[in-house]
Amino acid sequence: MKHFHLLLPIALALVISSCKTTDSVSQHQDAQVDLVQPVLPSEQKLPKKAKVRFTNVKNGQTIKPNFKLKFESIGMTVNPAGLLVSGTGHHHLIINGSFVERGVIVPADEQHIHFGKGQTEYVLNNLKPGKYTLTLQFADGAHASYGEQLSTTVNVTVR
Numbered sequence: 001m002k003h004f005h006l007l008l009p010i011a012l013a014l015v016i017s018s019c020k021t022t023d024s025v026s027q028h029q030d031a032q033v034d035l036v037q038p039v040l041p042s043e044q045k046l047p048k049k050a051k052v053r054f055t056n057v058k059n060g061q062t063i064k065p066n067f068k069l070k071f072e073s074i075g076m077t078v079n080p081a082g083l084l085v086s087g088t089g090h091h092h093l094i095i096n097g098s099f100v101e102r103g104v105i106v107p108a109d110e111q112h113i114h115f116g117k118g119q120t121e122y123v124l125n126n127l128k129p130g131k132y133t134l135t136l137q138f139a140d141g142a143h144a145s146y147g148e149q150l151s152t153t154v155n156v157t158v159r
C-alpha cells in the first residue's frame with residue numbers, strides 16, 4: 001500500500017501511452033483501408049437476398065468421383081482474391097466440414113479449397129466412394145468469411 005501513490009501515476013502514464021499508440025495505429029490502418037473501403041467487406045451488412053448455391057447438385061444426390069461442381073452467388077459479385085471491395089468475394093469449397101463463422105479467415109488445406117481466381121466450377125479430385133458433405137462458402141478478398149448466410153451445404157454420395 002505504501003507504494004500505491006507511486007504506482008498510480010506510472011499506471012496512468014502507461015494507459016495514456018498505450019491509448020496513443022492504439023490511436024496512431026488505427027489511424028494509420030484507416031488511412032490505408034480508406035483507399036478502397038472504410039470497413040472490411042466481411043463486416044458489412046449483407047443484402048437480405050444474398051446467398052450462394054450449387055447450381056448442378058442437390059442435397060441427397062449421387063455423383064461421380066470426378067464430378068464437376070458448378071456454383072454461383074446471388075446478390076454478391078465474384079472478384080479475384082486480394083481486392084477488398086464490399087459486396088464482392090470468392091467461393092470456397094469445404095469437404096466434410098461446415099460453414100466458417102463470419103469474419104473468420106477460411107483455412108487453406110485439403111478440406112478447404114479456395115477459388116481465389118474467381119472460379120465458379122471445380123472438378124472433384126477423384127473422391128473415394130462414400131458419403132460426403134460439400135459446403136460452399138463465400139468470403140471477401142482477404143478470405144474473411146461472410147458467414148452462414150453466404151454458405152450452403154449438401155450431402156452427397158460419391159459412387
Ligand SMILES: [Cu+2]
Nearest residue numbers: 114115116143
Ligand atoms: Cu479464399
